[in-house]
Amino acid sequence: MPEPILEIRNLEMFFPVKGKVFQKEKDFVKAVNGVNLKVNKGETLGIVGESGCGKSTLARTLVGLLEPTAGDILFEGKSILGSGRKQMHQLRKDIQMVYQDPYTSLNPRMKAGEIIAAPLKAYRMTDNLERRVKELMDRVGLKAEDYAKFPHQFSGGQRQRIGIARALALNPKLIILDEPVSALDVSIQAQVINLLEDLQKELGLTYVFIAHDLSVIKHIADQVAVMYLGKIMEVSDSESFYQDARHPYTNALLSAIPFPDPEKEKKRRRLVLGGELPSPADPPSGCVFHTRCPLAQDRCKMEIPCLEPKDENTEHLVSCFYPIHHGTPVPSENN
Ligand SMILES: Nc1ncnc2c1ncn2[C@@H]1O[C@H](COP(=O)(O)OP(=O)(O)OP(=O)(O)O)[C@@H](O)[C@H]1O
Ligand SMILES: [Mg+2]
Numbered sequence: 401m402p403e404p405i406l407e408i409r410n411l412e413m414f415f416p417v418k419g420k421v422f423q424k425e426k427d428f429v430k431a432v433n434g435v436n437l438k439v440n441k442g443e444t445l446g447i448v449g450e451s452g453c454g455k456s457t458l459a460r461t462l463v464g465l466l467e468p469t470a471g472d473i474l475f476e477g478k479s480i481l482g483s484g485r486k487q488m489h490q491l492r493k494d495i496q497m498v499y500q501d502p503y504t505s506l507n508p509r510m511k512a513g514e515i516i517a518a519p520l521k522a523y524r525m526t527d528n529l530e531r532r533v534k535e536l537m538d539r540v541g542l543k544a545e546d547y548a549k550f551p552h553q554f555s556g557g558q559r560q561r562i563g564i565a566r567a568l569a570l571n572p573k574l575i576i577l578d579e580p581v582s583a584l585d586v587s588i589q590a591q592v593i594n595l596l597e598d599l600q601k602e603l604g605l606t607y608v609f610i611a612h613d614l615s616v617i618k619h620i621a622d623q624v625a626v627m628y629l630g631k632i633m634e635v636s637d638s639e640s641f642y643q644d645a646r647h648p649y650t651n652a653l654l655s656a657i658p659f660p661d662p663e664k665e666k667k668r669r670r671l672v673l674g675g676e677l678p679s680p681a682d683p684p685s686g687c688v689f690h691t692r693c694p695l696a697q698d699r700c701k702m703e704i705p706c707l708e709p710k711d712e713n714t715e716h717l718v719s720c721f722y723p724i725h726h727g728t729p730v731p732s733e734n735n
Contacts, residue, residue: 402440404474405574405606406462411435411471413457417681429681431457432468433630433688436707439574439623444600444607446621446638448614448653450677454630455610456500459578462608463497464488475574493523496567500579500610502559506551512537512562513547519569536565541595557588564595574606582612593620615657618642626650629680629688632707636716646710646723648695649673687720695722 413432431454439445449455460466462473464480473480480491496519499505506515516533520526534544540561551559560580567575577596581589597620599605611617617624618638625635626649634647645651648671655671673692678684684691690700699721707719 402443404438405441405476406437406439406608407472407474408435408437408458408462409472409474411458411461411473412469413454413461413466414469427681429679430630430683431680432461433680433683435471435627435630435632437625437632437635439606439608441573441606442600442604443622444609444617444620446614446617446624447608447610447627448612448617448624449627451612452677452680453627454680455627456578458627459497459576459608459610462576463495464492465497493570494573495576496570496572496574497576497578498560498563498567498580501583502556502563503583505563506559508551511548511550512542512554515551515562516565516569519566523570525570532569533565536568539568539599540565555588556584557592560584560592561595564592564599568599568603571603572605574608577607577609579610579612581616589616596620613656614642614653626653629678629683631688632717632719633689634716634718634720635707636713640713640716644716646716646718646725647720648693648722648724649689651724695724697722 411432412430412434414428414430417427417429433454435458437445447455447458457466461468468481475491475495483491513530513533516536517529520529520532534547537544537546542558542561542565546554546558551562554562563580580596581592584592596607600607609617609620614624621638623635624638624641626633626647628649634641634645634650642654645654652671652673659665671694675692678688678691686702687693687696687700687705690696693700703721705719705721707717709716710718710723
């Protein structure tokens, strides 16, 4: 049985809306709204969703940058919330993060070597500091002479390598990668993802890999979760996910991935979602996706579906009253 290293239970992160004195239920941005997920040791959980669905907020609660409103986060079987200073100190070492934007997440006034050395200094691991930093730089494909350069002297891909080296410095067990390649060109994206895969194999790392679209994580993720308005719509192992996606939202996201084969691409049916993404401060009643769902019925407006298995694959969970069965025609742009 695979062993979960991270378990997220009914996690909520609500932000008060600015300027509201009396806070009613409505006056909160429900950025993360009841998330349940598990990540197995040595594996990658991919989390995908549109801008604003709560991915970075979830990531920030996992590394302790935000204190959740409710729910629990277990790392190696122990709750990390409300843990004492000593335990928190250790956890900060074990769980590291690579940030969304390599252009703003590196201090422009610090040299690359100093950026990578910072976590080591914070933990007083200063023996052979320069050698250790240069080893980390080598491991992520940077040159020793890059040590003294400033962030603006690097390309986007190289900057993200600095961010990865910084995350590796304390020998973490789990790395939260918040859209680590979204700001990079496609060819550079592949290089960075290959590097991450190599590091995972070499060091036995576990990843939570956040992305905007499903094509980015297709090859790296063992498990895939789809997030919409602070909730998980579908989660399963990658194979079942890409072959038998059950949620209408997942199907819409999958239909947006172009095929490399031009013949197949010509026949691709795109499932285009109507309407705008609703505000997380005022999410729709019932199933939060019902306002944009091509298959929604009256029940979806009133009842909240649970994230649960829909067939014999008990690890493939779907939050939908009317999940798609393989081969069911779905209303699409070309119909
Ligand atoms: N500190 C905060 N205070 C108030 N609202 C916030 C805060 N941080 C995030 N939000 C809100 O929470 C929601 C989710 O934001 P988040 O940054 O987590 O989304 P995301 O999925 O990472 O989006 P993107 O793909 O654009 O990075 C948004 O509506 C955002 O405005
Ligand atoms: Mg984000």
